[in-house]
Amino acid sequence: MRFGLVVGAALVCMLVSSLPARADDEKTQPQIPTCSRPLGAITIVDGDRRGWTVYDLQSPQKLLKLYVQKSGCFTLVDRGTGFDAAQKERELEAQGTLQRRSNVGGGQVRAADYVLVAEVVAADRDTGGSAVGGIIGGIVGGPIGGAIGGGLRTRDLEAQAILSVTDVRTSETKAVEEGRAKKTDVSFALGAGGGGWGGWGGVVGGGYEDTPIGQVVSLAFLDAYVRLVNNLGALPADAKSVAPERAYQTMRATKLRKFPDPGATVVRSLEPGMRLYPLGEKDGAWWKVEDENGNQGWVKNTDLEPLR
Template sequence: MEIFFRRAAQASLALGAIVSFTACTAANPLVTRTQKAHEAKVAAIPKCARKLGTISVIEPEGDVHWWTQQQLPSPTKLIKVFVNKSGCFTLLDRGMGMSAAMRERALAAGGELRGGANIGKGQVKAADYVMVPDLVSTNANAGGSALSALASGLIGGGTGRLVGSINISSKTSDVVLTVTDVRSSEQVAMTEGHGEKNDIGLGASGKFFGSQGLGGAGIGGYANTTIGQVISMAYLDAYTKLVNEMGGMPGNASAANARQSGTVRVATRMFSNAGMKGQAVRSLDPGMTVYPTGDKVGLIWEIEDEHGNRGWISSENFDLAR
């Protein structure tokens, strides 16, 4: 009986310490502000009034996939959710969906599909940009759960498991998003994001993520694990910065970029005006490389040669390189 009362007293003392600690923390204005900042951050997926272009999201390079170590799906899935919900880009599939589409195209090219399938060359939309998400660092064990371990050791049975589920931890993560222009290969944006979370409560993991509609978005552990939420907030921070940074990009990335080169197909001449009259600037031989400037009048295009000479020729006399 004496042992029973001693263990009961220890349990009461441990529970009292936990309740007091939790009450003090809840009353701490700094913790309250931090929690509100986290919730606002998750709710603030940026929205765009216009599309910034088409984009594909691909996995970072390397044989070591850091997300598998955290038992998380590929970060590309999380970024695609942000892209879709923000409406800032037209998302293109360059993964499993693309592979399946190419199989359908192979069937069409082999004559296996029914007539009127309308599947063929020249239909795939081009990506203006490629985005690569990566992890800079993560600290999954900052802080500690010593109080939780102490309580579960002192209290046995169901009560011990309940107290042991109280999670008091601090976790941080730093990530980076890189966006490359597919036409020029320029890195047009690189933003870093930071995420952290102080969890105090019973089973708090995943609560507000679910309230934001991300729980059912197919992102698995990013919504229902603590470290996943921390990494999610870091990526959201980086994505918000990226959208702001790219807000000044042209609406038509294709037209704004340098034109693809062309190859002269038949012998022709370059003229100084679109009327193709007067003295020729120079003669052009088959196989020579020319660079359209983007200006054109009907079938007559303005081009430059490799020596910087500028003039006009018929687009029927050269082929764009592919």
């Protein structure tokens, strides 16, 4: 009995050591990229293909926030739990509950320039215990061989993650990048593990640190983020300054005039609710605008309101 156990253990060591090296040992894992300046403000949302749910993983937003924060490539704006808490503070201010000079109120929330959309298409291939466990079970035999043969298995874990960036003002997709990761894990199904994932020290959670498939998905997202940052270097330093001016509409009947003067020639009459696009030129309260038919002229900004 003792001899069989020793032989079984020796065979396990020999066979495991002869297996191919883990994929994440064969190549250097990607590192979080760093930027000399933020490319804009960004918020993170879950995409339509939420493949992480198949493997009992939580939303990858915490993971991606960590990547973004450590890279310095974007300024994070919260639209989740933190934002909800901030809104409660504004409600308290509106009720007169906060202390004087708290400086909390409207017009302070930073707009996001971009939205980072996260999606996962993952494949978890389990080859079972036949390749290695079957050999050991056949050689050792008996209950020991059966236990080892049924417990040892090889797992070929793969994950494909997709990150895309959408411009908030124009809804243009600025980039779509795919990241891939693969890790071969040899483990005992009866309890032994391959060690903890020490990448983030428990900060991320959600299964991304303490499960094999979570670790692979983390690396796939990192691969996608590295590619994304490399392809977004041409983004403008100030996204809002190069975006088209927001549209306005007339609040009341007025005139579109050729020059910024109440006595100037009328280009056309404007009815309430007509959409106009500021062209950037201003003369006091007069704005140069263009209507949806391409007519250009001047109108008083007191007759306009932002189009919601």
